[in-house]
Amino acid sequence: MPSDLHIHTTASDGRLSPQEIILSAIKAKLSYIAITDHDTVSGLQQVSNINTGNLSVISGIEFSTDYPEYEIHILGYNINIYNTQLQQTLDILVSDRQKRAERILAKLKKLGFIVGYDQVLRIAGTASAIGRPHIARALVEKGYFKSVSQVFEQLIGYNGPAYEPHYKLKVPDAINLIKNAGGKAVLAHPGLTNNIEVIQWVIENGIDGIEVYHPTHTTDQEQFFLQIAKTNQLFITGGSDYHAIPGRYPEKLGEYTIPDSLARMLNAAQE
Numbered sequence: 001m002p003s004d005l006h007i008h009t010t011a012s013d014g015r016l017s018p019q020e021i022i023l024s025a026i027k028a029k030l031s032y033i034a035i036t037d038h039d040t041v042s043g044l045q046q047v048s049n050i051n052t053g054n055l056s057v058i059s060g061i062e063f064s065t066d067y068p069e070y071e072i073h074i075l076g077y078n079i080n081i082y083n084t085q086l087q088q089t090l091d092i093l094v095s096d097r098q099k100r101a102e103r104i105l106a107k108l109k110k111l112g113f114i115v116g117y118d119q120v121l122r123i124a125g126t127a128s129a130i131g132r133p134h135i136a137r138a139l140v141e142k143g144y145f146k147s148v149s150q151v152f153e154q155l156i157g158y159n160g161p162a163y164e165p166h167y168k169l170k171v172p173d174a175i176n177l178i179k180n181a182g183g184k185a186v187l188a189h190p191g192l193t194n195n196i197e198v199i200q201w202v203i204e205n206g207i208d209g210i211e212v213y214h215p216t217h218t219t220d221q222e223q224f225f226l227q228i229a230k231t232n233q234l235f236i237t238g239g240s241d242y243h244a245i246p247g248r249y250p251e252k253l254g255e256y257t258i259p260d261s262l263a264r265m266l267n268a269a270q271e
């Protein structure tokens, strides 16, 4: 049976709630899923008491890290979501995201696009980690743009006129935070960086695994990352990076999966 180790929910910028993700995963007959929201574990806290039957839910997270020129995302698996150091760091990241959203709104206002913070909060709903996608949806709702991707292209994409960064951890700090919370740290979608020196540097900093399988990777990239993982004796993981956004592949949970054996190996490492 298949598994999916990279899923976002309404706790960050996904469109389905953690409860809905679990129902979809059971319907798609998945064995293991990992909920990996950006900068928060609040989605996992919402479903910690749910009986998921044959479905195993792995506690995960995804950090964007502070690295010049490259987008390095670090996934954490089987973390203790109640670890004090983790909770304290997440509080800082989440509150900085709120301030950053207000900075983006101020920039937008100067550019003539009026969006209220209350409108963004309403769209974000139960999300702990407010992100650019919530702001983009507010601009679409107001009729300024036709689509979220149009907003990214014209205003809030990296280096766009209303772009503002959020506070990010350094790569070694993200890796150590995950490990100190009892988890395994995995380099997310290395195809995004696609730079062997950067990947090597992340490995030197103690990464435990590589996300070999991701919807954006070509078959050649998969083979290349697989080789790197094997050479360095790292866990091999993969997932759909599901956000449940119409028009963004995969639109349904279960459309992009990995073999259970990979999820089992990652889980077996848990003491």
Ligand code: AMP
Binding pocket: 013, 038, 064, 130, 131, 132, 133, 148, 149, 152, 153, 157, 166, 243
């Ligand atoms: P943030 O973490 O607030 O900086 O927002 C990053 C998130 O925005 C990513 O995780 C994606 O889900 C989403 N995103 C990034 N680029 C685009 C894009 N061009 N179109 C739509 N969504 C995007």
Ligand code: FE
Binding pocket: 008, 013, 038, 243
């Ligand atoms: Fe996202």
Ligand code: FE
Binding pocket: 062, 073, 188, 189
């Ligand atoms: Fe990512």
Ligand code: ZN
Binding pocket: 006, 008, 062, 241
């Ligand atoms: Zn992701």
